[in-house]
Amino acid sequence: MTALLRTESLTAGYGAAPVLHEVDLDVNTGSITAVLGANGAGKTTLLRTLSGLLPATHGRVLLDGKDLRGVRVEEMVRRGVAHVPEGRGVVTELTVDENLRLGGLWRKDRADVRKAMTEVYELFEPLARRRKFPGHQLSGGERQLLALGRALVGRPRLLLLDEPSLGLAPKITAQIMTLLGTLRDRSGLTVLLVEQNVRGALAIADEAVVLALGRVVTRGTDIDDEMRHAYLGF
Template sequence: MNEPTALAVDDLYVSYGAISALRGISLNVPAGAIVTLIGGNGAGKTTTLQTLSGLVRAKSGRIHFLGEDITALAPHEIVARGLCHVPEGRMVFPQLTVDENLSMGAYLRKNAAAVAQTRDTVFTLFPRLKERLRQSAGTLSGGEQQMLAIGRALMSAPKFLMLDEPSLGIAPRLISTIFEKIVEINRSQGVAILLVEQNAKLALEISTHAYVLETGHIAMQGPSPTLRNDAQLKAAYLGG
């Protein structure tokens, strides 16, 4: 991974009271890359993304995004710099329409023409959202809500996307569609992506590099094709 670095995490420690959630993790996401973070329940994957997006404060360590130290920034300041988080469970606004949810994603942007252009890009990626524009988000299927959550994030014109368990709670027939769209966003828009995903097989197929998180520390890392063939990782995460 010799490309310029979009996101650099150095020796990050996070605690919830007396409980250590992250214990000195370091990782890098090159500009324009898809990097995945895999691990079991309770490994610290969601905490990692919440800390990177400013929702949880680090006890120690540094986070640099596009060369700037963002460790102490507020969540809205981090979004304004182009780092956007699509949380686990999608967290769409259920009472608002699809259209209103998308507008919420663009709340920091002032250029109406640029926002309209981004909206068209979202509809090209996810035509189903345009079909359901006036529908309440809470009435969408799980897969449609995931499309909306990603589309809402894209409305902020991100330079970097963090996706937390995008396959969770989605019908199997739609999972491959969601992952195809993640790759398309990365390739067509040059958006770097940090992907947290329990479906390790899929995550390793679309990423270039992977980190394996176990009980708050990085247990293994390397190029995704190498880890796909690692016997220990296959036994733990890929079904042998």
């Protein structure tokens, strides 16, 4: 397998103090990688740096082997990277339908955008019933579904997901995890999944990376008990 996404001693942060320290990461094509760690470990910062919202102070990010330095945030989606930010991804002033359309506006293939929107409405039944509702009238869970659905309308190759299970009922979380697995198996989607729901994430992840205080402390297909106690608290 080849690495779709790779970071080399990636360092980034807000102001003078870095949050991420020298992070090396390989995310293989068609795999799901779970990024785990306590609050403040730098998980969200990692995703923000990968999508370019936060500039790296040191090190680099490679997509398909190409350095992403100087690539603008709005260009990332055209390269197949969809970043679903934590919690606030929905534009609450716009309707469900408008949010979904927004996910496909950059694409030239309008027919496929319509097809993708239909698929999302079929996948996420609660959204189909609220097409004309403004985002601020949705529940937290519905907003998560909408943010994820909107990313799927863009038919990404790499999905950067920040806490998709936040505020969701366990049943819906399980559905989303299953869906991610299906998308990986069927269309070769690559996912970098930041999660607090460690069990759920590990259940579908091909690999896990544990961050603590901005450094990668362990990685692998199997997180052993000592690591779980030390960094994940269970």
